Amino acid sequence: MDDPRLQAIGTGTAPPVTEADLHAYADRQLAPGRLAQVEQFLAAHPEQAARVRDWQQQNALLRDLLAPVHEEPVPPGLAMRPVRAAWPWRGLAASLLIATVSAGAAWSLRGMVEAGAAPATASGPALTGFAQRAAIAHAVYSPDKRRPVEVGADQEQALVTWLTRRMGAEVRAPALAPLGYALIGGRLLPGEKAPVAQFMYGAADGRRLTLYVTREVGQADAAFRFGQDGAVNVFYWVENHFGYAISADADRAELMKVSQEVYRQLKPG
Incomplete structure (x- = not known):
């Protein structure tokens, strides 16, 4: 039995654009090799492009909301803790x-x-x-x-x-x-x-x-x-x-x- 995989949104000879690709694009975490493929896909699919723009606007609002927290100094008790992989x-x-x-x-x-x-x-x-x-x-x-x-x-x-x-x-x-x-x-x-x-x-x-x-x-x-x-x-x-x-x-x-x-x-x- 094949491993379960995220349902593809696009088709073609290149690897299909998936929901995960769109989220990574919106979060600016997409691998450079996929960037052009995803942008081409979005140009051909206005509805999906609108979804991504919504996510990007949400990201911008969240950055504004969290900016004051981001600029605060790290508390001494947390400064030496190991850094984990960042979430989107x-x-x-x-x-x-x-x-x-x-x-x-x-x-x-x-x-x-x-x-x-x-x-x-x-x-x-x-x-x-x-x-x-x-x-x-x-x-x-x-x-x-x-x-x-x-x-x-x-x-x-x-x-x-x-x-x-x-x-x-x-x-x-x-x-x-x-x-x-x-x-x-x-x-x-x-x-x-x-x-x-x-x-x-x-x-x-x-x-x-x-x-x-x-x-x-x-x-x-x-x-x-x-x-x-x-x-x-x-x-x-x-x-x-x-x-x-x-x-x-x-x-x-x-x-x-x-x-x-x-x-x-x-x-x-």
Whole structure:
């Protein structure tokens, strides 16, 4: 059986231009030998060129946002730590946001932008570990109306193949349409030491729900657990060395129903 590979976007005698090539081009990390091929491809595919321009504009905004942090001196306690390979700008920005911004603050910002109040929810236990990171990632990305995901549901197989390859284990997007949630797409996020996956779903009323999948889990049982960070409610569990977290502003009963269905579809065997 052939190794799973990212679905190609282009064709021809030269190696096909892939989604990864487009991201590398937008992040200015494309190998020089591929630059001319990708530019030729973009010239012939205006829709893909528009996507890349959107990413580049996002990169520029993130650079402006992070410039004050970049110019600060390195704290003495961190100066001698070994340097790791750099993430692309979007991954770097996401890691900084997820490390430093609380989900409650992110939802407050959403409310300020949309001039609406977050729905009242019952208080839940405080989140920690991957469940808290899942809540923050949900709060950061789910309000984005224009580009909430990196790869859309129209390229679901390419998305699953890409995430599986990057995470080093099979990753799947559960089918939640019977529960009223259609797949929007997904993205790769930086975890503490390894990549994590986020799938996003949308309901007909505009609500969004995310599934966070990580291999960065400690010793834990498979029991469902519930917690809350700001306006984000989360059901999470550990199964077969994977951590799963369902995040949304839906109530506890709704999240429990979705979590049980995701567990049913993703459990081994």
